[in-house]
Amino acid sequence: MPTMINLTINGEKIAAPEGTSVLQAARQAGIFIPTLCDYEALEPEGTCRLCIVELSGSIRPCIRVSCIQEVKEGLVVETETERIIKNRRLILELLLGRSPYCRELLDLAGKCGVMTSRFLTGEDDDCIRCGRCVRVCRDKIGAYALCWVNRGYNRKVATDFERLSEYCIGCGSCAQVCPTGAIKMEDRGNQRRIYTWGQVVARFELEKCEKCGRYFAPRKYIDWMRRKAFKPKGIELIDLICPECLRKTERPAPAKVPFGNGAFPAW
């Protein structure tokens, strides 16, 4: 049993296991804190700054992001003070300034009471630079197909030399974790395309499932997973079987996918 830590969030007394973040503890207690860059299976980077909270109690009063701040005995957390709400709304306005038509962002902004932005830039960019795609590709898949380029306002996600990536394995995790749909994956017939800003970053031919005949995954990805990832105990990994057919077999389903929560849509 992990040690339990006692803290207060919005006046509510909460116990959370040592090592969890304030954000996780709040979620477990059913308290909503908006966030864009946080993703359960990824190490938090604390860059979107939406999940800011006010802290006091056992530490010096300050504002911090709750995805990185770990729970601490005696910590007092406020998630909706006037100051937090004001800052959070302004950050959302700033994000909307560049992505005014991004539906997911508009939804979240609406939830936080922001209807319009005073900072329109004339851009229409769905990418909000949360970096989930870069992190999943680098830290979880290990393909290193995506990276950040440029600095400051010009920072953006790119492949090496901003061309079709040799390193992409076509797993689609980047599209899966993208909170705004800025990176998209599209399977059409035996073709898979991953694209962003209307530009294709990777293109693959899909393999057919030996059982149902459906196109389901690129060869490169299947090979990669076989080399890198899991060998579920008790089953021989049969080549070229789509996840749905695999699930239908009598054998226990591969319990431990290397990266949870169905982030591998094609597996």
Added chain:
Amino acid sequence: MDVAAMDAILAKFPTIRGNLIGILHEMQSHFNYLPEEDLRYLSKKTQIPITQIYSIANFYNRFSLKPKGKNTVCVCLGTACHVKGAERVMDEIKAQLKVDVGESTDDMQFSLEEVRCIGACSLAPAVVVNEETYGQVAPKQIHGILQKFKK
């Protein structure tokens, strides 16, 4: 792609860890930019993902992914230079070389760069051509300075 040059550069570094930026500096000064093929070779040799190398090459001002001119003209836009009229010096250089910041002249004689403070504030406004620092530069001196570096 210059394998011999790359191997010579890599041989200067006993370990890779903590030296990637140093290696890129050596490449930049040898090739005058960071050629794609050589960066890919570096990635293969060092096992550092090409995306990480590419990201670094983009992040730092000193690295260039495009070939640079024979001479680099660097105008200091530090605060002291700013209040002493560095913009006018910059405008004059732009006009004479007919390039913008970050570009090279058609004959590849000059590249124009800006830098935020070279720490020569008492010489403001300052211009550095290659390794040579010029202090208290007035726009009318630009022609003479550039002439010295034209072959």
Added chain:
Amino acid sequence: MGSTTAKEIVISVCAGTGGVAAGGFNVIEAFKAELDKNGLSANYQPRVHKVGCRGFCAKDVLVDVQVDGKTETYQFVTPEKVAPIVSEHIVGGKPVKKWLVKKDYHIFHDKQQKLVLANCGQIDPESIEEYIAAGGYRAASKALGMGPDEIIEIIKASGLRGRGGGGFPTGIKWESCRRASGVVKYVLCNADEGDPGAFMDRSIIEGNPHAVIEGMIIGAHAIGSVEGFVYIRAEYPLAVERLRRALEQAREKHFLGKKIFGTEMDFDIKIVLGAGAFVCGESTALMTSIEDKAGEPRPKYVHTTDRGLWGKPSNLNNVETWANVPMIIEKGAKWYAGIGSERSKGTKIFSLVGKINNTGLVEVPMGIPLRDVIFKIGGGIPKKKQFKAVQTGGPSGGCIPASLLDMPLDYEHLSEAGSMMGSGGMIVMDEDTCMVDVSKYFLQFCVDEGCGQCTPCREGVFQMVRLLNEITEGKGTEKHIGLLEELAATIKDTSLCALGTSAPNPVISTLRYFRDEYEAHIFDKHCPAGVCKALTHFYIDADKCTGCTLCARNCPAGAITGEKKEPHVIDQDKCIVCRICYENCKFGAVQKG
């Protein structure tokens, strides 16, 4: 030379970046040649050596000529002046008066207290022997015989605080790093001096590199580290070269490497070159940069003294802080704590630049009134212009107005005034400097130099620049100031690193002290300083114009016409508002409106 009555001749030529740019190396060669020619080299073994920057770079090349213990200083020395100096002064015994430094050189030095810079301008930075002869490496040798806790206590008692920015107590930092668990620990030196207008760290390394190395050796022993790094800007080639040489010399003397100073301790220092990214001066970004990555700061909820470079406990101090350490060990905490103000101890080096007569590097005791630095040491504002403000703390700092000139210079007072110590850049501004333009300059700097990770800094500072641009272009409305203040508050509250949280400071401080200038831009569509082109025009006062034609000859747009000895006129349609006529007119006839 035994008992002969040989003349002792020492010639010290300034060879910092300023000296070199002014032709210092040519002057050295000229002296050597001239001494040879006069037969002095053979008979008297004169010493011609290069020394580090002594601060008064505006007078370069500065040369000390010492004959039998008597020193005279020459200013603006060029190779052509060397022959007369040698023949009249060294041979003839009569200094060349007209080329000697004047009163201002002495006033410049009078109020200074040179401790860290004491050796700069005295010893050859490329000679470890000269450093040792000046007492160097005695402190390190002494410290290695002391216990780590004893050293930490001395540093704590001295009151030394970080010279790179926030002013964190150095001893406490060392102590937390010493206590952090882990076998491998690092000591780091931040020489990524990126604040525009600051060059004290460059000058220390160029003029006295061994002091930094010695400080780091002492720190390594106190913390328990065997490996050190100096992260230095690639924009400082001379400093890099001198540091590299100094490290080699220290290794040869076994001050670095295995079993240093004959003890059991191992310690070596590696140079890591920056590559042109201001954000790498932030402590966590500096560490990510050494780790072969783009220099992006990390959220700092765990101190780097616990988890820093490669996840190991790391102690980072800047160049000036390290250079203070040897003398504290040598002369004691009590002596050091006796210098400075109540909570800011020791001296601080400032780079005095901008609209000031005596530009250069000055070292003063903490707590000295700002007025003394500007008007005594700095000699006031050129061309009899009015002092308007002094900017300190780089892009994270603020502007201090004339009403606060009597403020003591230390950490507390600077932050109270809405600025900060930073690394010590001090940019003086006069009536011709527009405060809106200056704010825009610093924020644009942060837009160019920010890493772009976090939303408030990436998007927010960009938006602030947009608003400032609109104000300077005459498109400002009453909403602009409110929006600027709103953005500033959020960026300050929520940015990821110190570069972000402090980025709005220049706007906050100028809105505090120079709000009227913003309002003049917005409501009167007028730039009082005559800097913002859209809000300025120049005209010629016919009563003052003598018709000297200077302005017309220098106008790049051909906008000025007039007959010789008759008042001239500026054609507003042609004028590009470049200010050249305004700055060149000797009669004050060109007016801004």
